[in-house]
Amino acid sequence: MILVNDNFKELPAVYLFTQISRILAKYKEDKDAIPLIRMDIGDVPGPVADCVAKAMHKAVDDLAKQDTFKGYGPEQGYAFLRDIISQKDYKERGINIDPSEIFINDGAKCDLGNLGDILSKDCKVAVMDPSYPAYIDDNVIDGREGKLEGNKYSRITYLKCKAENNFFPELPETNVDLIYICSPNNPTGSVLPKAELDKWVEYAKENQSLIIFDSAYEAYIRNPELPKSIYEIEGAKDVAIEIRSFSKTGGFTGIRCGYSVVPKELMGVYSTGEKVALNPIWSRRQTTKFNGASYISQRGAEALYSEEGRKSVIEMTDKFILNASNLRKMFENAGWKVTGGTDSPYVWAGNPYGMSSYEVFEKILKECGISTTPGSGFGEEGEGYIRLSGFNTKENTDKAIERIEKWLTNH
Ligand SMILES: *Cc1c(COP(=O)(O)O)cnc(C)c1O
Numbered sequence: 001m002i003l004v005n006d007n008f009k010e011l012p013a014v015y016l017f018t019q020i021s022r023i024l025a026k027y028k029e030d031k032d033a034i035p036l037i038r039m040d041i042g043d044v045p046g047p048v049a050d051c052v053a054k055a056m057h058k059a060v061d062d063l064a065k066q067d068t069f070k071g072y073g074p075e076q077g078y079a080f081l082r083d084i085i086s087q088k089d090y091k092e093r094g095i096n097i098d099p100s101e102i103f104i105n106d107g108a109k110c111d112l113g114n115l116g117d118i119l120s121k122d123c124k125v126a127v128m129d130p131s132y133p134a135y136i137d138d139n140v141i142d143g144r145e146g147k148l149e150g151n152k153y154s155r156i157t158y159l160k161c162k163a164e165n166n167f168f169p170e171l172p173e174t175n176v177d178l179i180y181i182c183s184p185n186n187p188t189g190s191v192l193p194k195a196e197l198d199k200w201v202e203y204a205k206e207n208q209s210l211i212i213f214d215s216a217y218e219a220y221i222r223n224p225e226l227p228k229s230i231y232e233i234e235g236a237k238d239v240a241i242e243i244r245s246f247s248k249t250g251g252f253t254g255i256r257c258g259y260s261v262v263p264k265e266l267m268g269v270y271s272t273g274e275k276v277a278l279n280p281i282w283s284r285r286q287t288t289k290f291n292g293a294s295y296i297s298q299r300g301a302e303a304l305y306s307e308e309g310r311k312s313v314i315e316m317t318d319k320f321i322l323n324a325s326n327l328r329k330m331f332e333n334a335g336w337k338v339t340g341g342t343d344s345p346y347v348w349a350g351n352p353y354g355m356s357s358y359e360v361f362e363k364i365l366k367e368c369g370i371s372t373t374p375g376s377g378f379g380e381e382g383e384g385y386i387r388l389s390g391f392n393t394k395e396n397t398d399k400a401i402e403r404i405e406k407w408l409t410n411h
Pocket of ligand 1: 042106107108109110132182186214216244245246247248252253257258
């Protein structure tokens with residue numbers, strides 16, 4: 001008998017972004033519709049920097065010569081990349097992360113799901129509401145969700161992020177074991193300041209919880225006061241795993257490369273009460289189920305740390321921040337509740353008309369030919385909001401702003 005994982009029945013029928021793609025495909029079939037501008041995109045428009053392309057070309061040449069050919073690489077990633085990450089992303093910023101604590105992967109999304117392998121089904125999970133849908137769906141697949149009651153799972157704690165508290169997540173009243181924090185957050189674009197992260201590290205210590213800190217958008221932080229890494233917080237190495245990605249920072253969404261940091265200090269406990277370090281357990285998991293990220297993508301990622309590479313990251317992210325900040329200003333001028341668009345490529349805009357997220361999404365699509373993402377798709381607290389992204393050309397963004405501005409003045 002092919003017994004299937006029953007947890008799949010508990011998932012929403014389709015992933016949010018798949019659902020939006022279907023609606024947009026239908027829109028495009030209508031010959032009379034206004035030509036579509038995509039402002040819902042969670043993908044970078046590219047291209048990758050020259051230095052990245054060159055490094056990958058050279059990597060291909062390495063593979064094509066006997067003397068420099070590479071077969072299976074280390075499951076944890078090549079030393080050249082782990083060393084440079086340790087140096088440039090951490091040591092140069094005063095954070096001590098050893099290369100042995102860094103695990104290279106084929107993208108952050110995989111590790112977000114894979115981490116569930118080393119954690120018990122009994123862990124109580126907390127997620128920001130709204131947040132990136134994969135956090136919940138991954139835990140549903142693993143069986144940590146409980147029952148679906150309305151739009152919420154009974155065993156998941158939803159950390160409300162509202163305008164009144166700057167879209168920072170509220171500390172839970174009960175004990176939770178596993179906390180997903182994303183900063184800058186997708187979808188709200190809000191960034192947690194040091195004082196907020198201090199609270200979470202303290203909470204995790206007191207409650208013996210694990211923080212999974214997703215900083216896929218750290219390269220968008222411009223305000224020097226805002227932390228880019230959870231390890232900027234004292235004691236965080238005892239309680240946090242950090243997940244990073246080259247996708248949104250270096251245009252690697254198609255290349256596939258990212259990394260996770262699992263500190264040596266981080267301890268968990270077996271059901272028998274026996275303590276266990278997570279770093280070797282994660283390494284064991286990786287050596288069993290993963291054969292390493294591609295040599296070519298790792299050489300491409302290494303190039304992002306060269307002087308030229310670093311410049312390219314700033315130039316690319318600057319462009320998307322500018323687009324997002326222009327979108328933000330437009331909604332602000334129209335009296336919407338807005339966040340993001342400063343240290344993030346996303347703008348999170350709440351309509352003042354009392355319309356639902358899907359109503360606003362449909363109106364802006366039909367009347368302006370512009371796609372957004374309905375905020376309610378990211379959680380109940382997202383109701384009434386839409387997400388727009390700066391991942392577009394300035395030309396397209398300006399055109400979109402012109403259309404939405406006109407629409408806003410008629411409302
Ligand atoms: C895009 C995104 C990721 C996934 O990144 P990949 O490395 O491309 O898998 C992870 N977390 C958040 C919040 C994202 O927006």
